[in-house]
Amino acid sequence: MSYLSTLSSAYAEIFLLVMASSILIVDLFVTSPNKTLTYILVQLTLLGCALITVMTHEPVVVHLFNNMFVDDLMSDVLKLFSYLTISMVLVYSRSYLILRGLFTGEFMVLTLFALLGMMVMISATHFLTLYMGLELLSLSLYAMVALQRDSATATEAAMKYFILGALASGLLLYGMSMLYGATGTLEVAAISDAITQGVENKALLVFGLVFVVAGLAFKLGAVPFHMWVPDVYHGAPTAVTMLIGSAPKLAAFAFVMRILVEGLQPLVMHWSGMLVILAILSMAVGNITAIAQTNLKRMLAYSTIAHVGFLLLGILSGGIDGYSSAMFYVVIYVLMTLGGFGMIMLLSREGFEADKLDDFKGLNQRSPWLAFMMLILMFSMAGVPPTAGFYAKFSVLQAVVNAGHIPLAVMAVIFSLIGAFYYLRIVKLMYFDAPESHVPIAIQPDSGLLISINGLAVLALGIMPGTLITVCAVAIQKSLLLN
Amino acid sequence: MIFGFPLLSVAIWLPIIFGLLVLATGNDRNASLARVIALIGSILGFLVTIPLYVGFDKMTSAMQFVELRDWITHFNIRYHLGVDGISVLFIILNSFFTPLVVIAGWKVIEKRVAQYLAAFLIMSGLINGVFASLDAILFYVFWEAMLIPMFIIIGIWGGANRVYAAVKFFLYTFLGSVLMLIALLYLYNQSGGSFSILDYHQMPIPMTAQILVFIAFFMAFAVKVPMFPVHTWLPDAHVEAPTGGSVVLAAIMLKVGAYGFIRFSMPITPDASHYLAGMMIALSLIAVVYISLVALAQTDMKKLVAYSSISHMGFVTMGFFIFNAYGMEGALVQMISHGFISGALFLCIGVLYDRMHTRNIADYGGVANKMPVFAAFFILFAMANVGLPGTSGFVGEFMVIMGAVKVNFWYAFAAASILILGAAYTLWMVKRVIFGAVINHHVEQLTDITLREKLIFFILALAVLFMGLYPLPFTEIMHTSVNDLLVHIARSKL
Numbered sequence: 001m002s003y004l005s006t007l008s009s010a011y012a013e014i015f016l017l018v019m020a021s022s023i024l025i026v027d028l029f030v031t032s033p034n035k036t037l038t039y040i041l042v043q044l045t046l047l048g049c050a051l052i053t054v055m056t057h058e059p060v061v062v063h064l065f066n067n068m069f070v071d072d073l074m075s076d077v078l079k080l081f082s083y084l085t086i087s088m089v090l091v092y093s094r095s096y097l098i099l100r101g102l103f104t105g106e107f108m109v110l111t112l113f114a115l116l117g118m119m120v121m122i123s124a125t126h127f128l129t130l131y132m133g134l135e136l137l138s139l140s141l142y143a144m145v146a147l148q149r150d151s152a153t154a155t156e157a158a159m160k161y162f163i164l165g166a167l168a169s170g171l172l173l174y175g176m177s178m179l180y181g182a183t184g185t186l187e188v189a190a191i192s193d194a195i196t197q198g199v200e201n202k203a204l205l206v207f208g209l210v211f212v213v214a215g216l217a218f219k220l221g222a223v224p225f226h227m228w229v230p231d232v233y234h235g236a237p238t239a240v241t242m243l244i245g246s247a248p249k250l251a252a253f254a255f256v257m258r259i260l261v262e263g264l265q266p267l268v269m270h271w272s273g274m275l276v277i278l279a280i281l282s283m284a285v286g287n288i289t290a291i292a293q294t295n296l297k298r299m300l301a302y303s304t305i306a307h308v309g310f311l312l313l314g315i316l317s318g319g320i321d322g323y324s325s326a327m328f329y330v331v332i333y334v335l336m337t338l339g340g341f342g343m344i345m346l347l348s349r350e351g352f353e354a355d356k357l358d359d360f361k362g363l364n365q366r367s368p369w370l371a372f373m374m375l376i377l378m379f380s381m382a383g384v385p386p387t388a389g390f391y392a393k394f395s396v397l398q399a400v401v402n403a404g405h406i407p408l409a410v411m412a413v414i415f416s417l418i419g420a421f422y423y424l425r426i427v428k429l430m431y432f433d434a435p436e437s438h439v440p441i442a443i444q445p446d447s448g449l450l451i452s453i454n455g456l457a458v459l460a461l462g463i464m465p466g467t468l469i470t471v472c473a474v475a476i477q478k479s480l481l482l483n
Numbered sequence: 484m485i486f487g488f489p490l491l492s493v494a495i496w497l498p499i500i501f502g503l504l505v506l507a508t509g510n511d512r513n514a515s516l517a518r519v520i521a522l523i524g525s526i527l528g529f530l531v532t533i534p535l536y537v538g539f540d541k542m543t544s545a546m547q548f549v550e551l552r553d554w555i556t557h558f559n560i561r562y563h564l565g566v567d568g569i570s571v572l573f574i575i576l577n578s579f580f581t582p583l584v585v586i587a588g589w590k591v592i593e594k595r596v597a598q599y600l601a602a603f604l605i606m607s608g609l610i611n612g613v614f615a616s617l618d619a620i621l622f623y624v625f626w627e628a629m630l631i632p633m634f635i636i637i638g639i640w641g642g643a644n645r646v647y648a649a650v651k652f653f654l655y656t657f658l659g660s661v662l663m664l665i666a667l668l669y670l671y672n673q674s675g676g677s678f679s680i681l682d683y684h685q686m687p688i689p690m691t692a693q694i695l696v697f698i699a700f701f702m703a704f705a706v707k708v709p710m711f712p713v714h715t716w717l718p719d720a721h722v723e724a725p726t727g728g729s730v731v732l733a734a735i736m737l738k739v740g741a742y743g744f745i746r747f748s749m750p751i752t753p754d755a756s757h758y759l760a761g762m763m764i765a766l767s768l769i770a771v772v773y774i775s776l777v778a779l780a781q782t783d784m785k786k787l788v789a790y791s792s793i794s795h796m797g798f799v800t801m802g803f804f805i806f807n808a809y810g811m812e813g814a815l816v817q818m819i820s821h822g823f824i825s826g827a828l829f830l831c832i833g834v835l836y837d838r839m840h841t842r843n844i845a846d847y848g849g850v851a852n853k854m855p856v857f858a859a860f861f862i863l864f865a866m867a868n869v870g871l872p873g874t875s876g877f878v879g880e881f882m883v884i885m886g887a888v889k890v891n892f893w894y895a896f897a898a899a900s901i902l903i904l905g906a907a908y909t910l911w912m913v914k915r916v917i918f919g920a921v922i923n924h925h926v927e928q929l930t931d932i933t934l935r936e937k938l939i940f941f942i943l944a945l946a947v948l949f950m951g952l953y954p955l956p957f958t959e960i961m962h963t964s965v966n967d968l969l970v971h972i973a974r975s976k977l
Contacts, residue, residue, distance in 0.1 A: 364595075364598075364639075368510075368598070375631075379631060384627050384628070384630070384631065384657075385623065385624040385627045385628050386624050386628050390624070390627070391555075394620075394664070395558070397664065397665065397668055398558065398668050398671065401665065401668040401669055401671075401672055402668075402672050406665065406669065409665050409668070410662070410665055413661035413662065413664065413665060414661075416661065417654065417657055417658050417661055420653070420654065420657055421650070421654060424634075424650055424653060424654075425650075427634075427635075427638075428638060428646055428649070428650065431635055431638055431639055432638040432639060432645065432646050432649070465555060466553075466554065466555040466556055466557060469555060469557045469558070470556065470557050473557055
């Protein structure tokens with residue numbers, strides 16, 4: 001058996017890397033301003049990745065590269081969702097970016113590299129690979145935020161994102177080095193074993209843990225490490241905001257799972273307490289601050305912070321229920337976020353950004369169908385059945401109550417109630433108010449179709465969530481060695 | 484099921500499918516098509532519930548027409564439907580009101596007709612789902628989902644302050660329900676992974692937990708009923724809602740809250756129910772007496788009827804928590820009768836509002852001179868609201884008071900004050916609106932009700948009188964279920 005065939009579990013990553021590099025070169029020869037060929041190639045690459053991931057799936061957990069890389073069911077499922085998300089981001093943002101002259105080869109190639117970073121994060125089981133994936137993702141995103149060179153807000157956002165992101169990476173690295181000092185290894189599974197067998201310098205270990213958790217919280221955007229989120233979401237071009245807000249959350253979930261759950265499970269006593277604080281603060285600050293926003297992108301930024309709080313609740317509840325509920329939550333969250341930002345881009349036109357709340361006034365009279373889709377998305381984000389968002393919250397709450405944290409569950413629902421107010425306000429603006437502008441909405445066929453599929457999927461998953469819940473549960477069960 | 488025909492599913496999904504069809508007719512250019520489809524859908528929706536009554540076995544309290552399918556296997560959530568002698572009546576009542584609401588809005592609603600009618604049809608299906616669900620999460624899904632159409636109905640077609648009322652309505656009821664969700668999750672874990680309401684009925688629960696679960700349910704149901712002191716959303720919602728919205732709100736939605744008490748609170752936490760019965764009765768009596776006095780002070784007709792609803796629902800909750808057959812059956816009869824009467828009164832006010840665009844009592848006077856047929860109907864429904872013997876209002880109130888006397892004379896005494904206070908505010912309103920001389924030229928120009936309006940009022944008047952003169956068809960169907968429920972509640976689950 002040749003060496004190459006032993007790498008089959010990493011074929012998707014290799015394929016993506018090769019394709020991204022080739023597209024970078026091919027793009028030089030694509031002269032059409034709309035970059036149609038590049039766009040098609042990128043979509044085909046995503047399709048190819050999906051096929052490879054499905055075909056190279058092994059029923060058992062496969063470790064590669066001296067235990068630096070793993071292929072398990074969780075990683076495969078998350079990767080498939082990532083491909084889908086990236087593909088949807090591109091469909092949504094194509095016409096939006098073309099109108100703004102930003103639909104360049106760099107944008108698409110950077111997207112692919114960001115995706116590669118996510119895939120590495122999802123499959124990494126070693127601090128080095130974890131960090132490498134994270135940086136590849138982050139660096140691509142920094143560049144993409146700054147893509148609109150002549151926009152002051154975008155540049156400011158990129159700067160903030162870069163500096164705070166670098167700080168977070170620093171914290172994370174510092175924490176990892178302490179863990180290395182305490183356990184003598186960078187391998188996730190080995191760290192877990194080393195801690196179980198007993199570590200001499202416990203203080204160093206816990207210190208390291210604190211830094212790692214702080215770094216993770218930074219990347220996730222959990223309060224009190226959330227300051228960058230609203231500014232970056234607001235300042236970046238909406239297409240990039242959509243990218244930042246969607247697929248990387250899937251990777252971040254895997255990242256947290258690998259480090260905290262697989263690597264630092266013996267320290268669960270310590271980190272679950274930290275996550276409780278992060279979760280409560282995130283839900284409180286996110287939901288309450290979102291009420292005061294007048295810009296939809298900022299509002300969705302705070303809503304993301306609140307959703308991260310919910311996600312952390314799932315993780316800290318532990319057990320298969322807790323982790324699979326968090327995974328389900330993150331998948332649903334990504335689907336809703338795509339729809340939300342997709343709607344902003346759909347309603348935008350040349351020289352006009354539909355990112356103010358007031359831009360949604362009277363949408364029901366201008367386009368009942370789009371208003372209905374947005375209605376579904378908003379009620380889903382608020383967690384009202386029969387939408388997918390309800391089951392996301394439901395499964396997390398179930399795990400929380402199951403773990404015996406009833407007061408935490410009560411707090412979570414109270415904050416969701418507060419959150420419901422600002423989602424309702426969007427519905428109110430769309431349905432109860434008269435429109436401010438009567439410019440006809442020019443819907444591109446591709447993104448128009450996609451938003452319909454997206455909205456209806458949120459509704460359909462709210463009526464029939466069973467399969468996805470089971471998929472998440474099985475993925476977690478087959479991937480983690482939980483005792 | 485009869486001959487393998489899933490009646491309950493049809494009762495739930497048929498209106499929803501017709502609602503989507505109506506929605507598909509698009510904008511107001513096809514308004515008359517939308518109306519016709521909605522009327523057909525709502526009438527069919529009512530017709531399919533008739534076999535529920537005809538085919539109902541009155542001798543058993545077990546669930547009937549049961550449908551059971553797996554839904555979300557991971558959490559053992561099932562699509563479990565069934566009705567007993569209590570819930571079947573409310574499904575029929577709800578389906579009975581939908582065509583009336585569609586007819587009532589026939590001419591009046593002119594903007595976004597399809598959306599209006601679709602919202603009502605979909606809501607009708609969802610409410611049937613609430614009454615038919617035997618799985619806690621299925622119940623919760625319907626329970627929450629029905630807020631969405633109501634929110635939109637109030638917000639789009641409501642009065643001047645509609646946005647405030649719609650948001651208040653939504654958040655108030657949402658607050659109650661999320662706490663119920665936590666209680667359901669607790670029960671799920673305690674029962675070892677079951678969301679079946681019937682399992683919860685049999686499950687032993689320690690006292691502290693019972694009290695907490697009871698309070699969580701109380702938050703959800705008391706807001707919906709609404710009980711004092713969480714009733715403040717109702718007058719706002721009623722005043723701002725369009726006529727159809729008020730009718731469904733008063734006739735059906737309030738009943739959903741009361742139904743929750745007898746399906747969830749009392750059988751799942753009987754010991755806590757007994758323990759906290761004093762509180763429940765006290766709150767009910769405050770609603771009966773204090774809210775009646777508040778109603779007396781109203782200058783807006785809709786607000787007056789809204790407060791009257793709260794006060795009558797106080798009667799219902801008291802009937803439940805005195806734990807005897809008279810009280811409970813009386814309360815259930817009162818719920819149905821109040822559905823007819825309050826629905827009819829709101830329709831009456833709607834008729835006046837459509838002509839005069841005001842609900843202020845002071846703007847009226849001498850309506851009887853100009854609208855004699857309408858005045859006759861209005862007085863009939865007002866008398867029923869007062870509880871005149873021979874009308875449906877009398878039966879329930881009489882039974883609840885009789886039940887209350889058995890428990891405590893003073894309960895009955897306070898409750899009976901509704902007969903006086905109710906008469907005071909209702910008849911005073913009738914006097915100021917209907918009788919007297921014509922005071923202004925707007926009233927002078929009033930025209931009497933049309934055939935369409937006559938039809939609605941005739942049907943409702945028939946229902947009110949029939950139920951008042953011959954309540955047996957209503958009580959005999961609930962009798963076994965009520966008795967078994969009382970036996971069940973009397974057993975401790977500690």
